[in-house]
Amino acid sequence: MGALTATEQSAVERAAAESMLGRVEAWAVVNSGSRNLDGLANVAGMIADAFAALPGALALVDPAPVDAVDAAGRKVSIEHGRNLHLTVRPQAPVQLLFTGHMDTVFGVDHPFQALTWLDDGVLNGPGVADMKGGIAVLLAALKAVEASELASGIGYEVVINSDEEVGSAGSAALIAAAARGKKAALTYEPSALPDGTLAGARPGSGNFSFTVHGRSAHAGRNPEDGRNALIAAADLALRLQKAKGYGLSINPAKIDGGSPNNVVPDLAILRVNLRPATAEDETRAKSLIDGIVATVAAEHDVTIDTHGGFGRPPKPMTPEAEALFKLVRAAGADLGQTIGWQATGGVCDGNNIAACGVPVVDTMGVRGGKIHSMEEYLIASSLAERGALSALTILRLAGASA
């Protein structure tokens, strides 16, 4: 233990003593796959009940409308769950943002639904690390902060969204609005490594659907009158694949559409994920897409509609972000925890918060691992450890000069 003030000491002890494990167990047995609206509503209610222990105005906010292109090339609207939004002391001198997500990657039909205790206090279960454990850590830290004499100087917003695992399209505007004017943000994704290492820089990510409209014709009688949309989509995929390189990964992932064997296909939809390392790479990717789409459309005499965008902007390590990481590292050191960070290829809501100009540490949640698999686990003792780390970090953010 390093140099903690008496105020810090009592907040740290209070956070660590919160009953986090019971909450994680109760929340994790309710399926909240991103597309399971009933399960999400159920979990949202449970989390809202728990967060009602905090002061401020709490609401479950409707998602923004989101559309997508279906396998038949039609624009369809996508339903999302409601998002929890809490505002506490908006007039306080220090304003912070805390975010998490209640959805998981495991749908209601997925075989992974139950909790299993493994050896040595390791809990296996859907969302225990990513990130119902993190939400429990956040609540414990905020309850401890509220009990502190410093609370009156700290205002904050909490957003717990329901669509993070599918890109946060329905909640991005809510998060961006909540980020406005904040000194710093903490997001409760699990640590990047089981030892507690935080995620530093992240690339951006964009998902695109390219709908190719050609012209159908008989495959034997008059194929020359056809314009083969499938071939054009395949050409588009190959050209995009060849354009990837340093600072930009490109993954053509799927082609929908096509036709029976005796018909020249007039429709194909190509799905592609692109990950630019920096804002400049994102700009480069956009003009690359425009150029390749125009070339393929002209050469194959087809029309191509582009749908989608870079929903996750790149998150570089800025000086402001580095200062926040160092504050967390120092808090960890004073608690006897060794905290480091490293760049990662994954993306999360931290990308969008950073794009608002707010420094963010987005892996303040539990220690665990194997997330997005049936082997996902939570190291149960990390709940108290990370609760203490967050409580101390928040108090020090309030005390540190702006």
Ligand SMILES: [Zn+2]
């Ligand atoms: Zn997550």
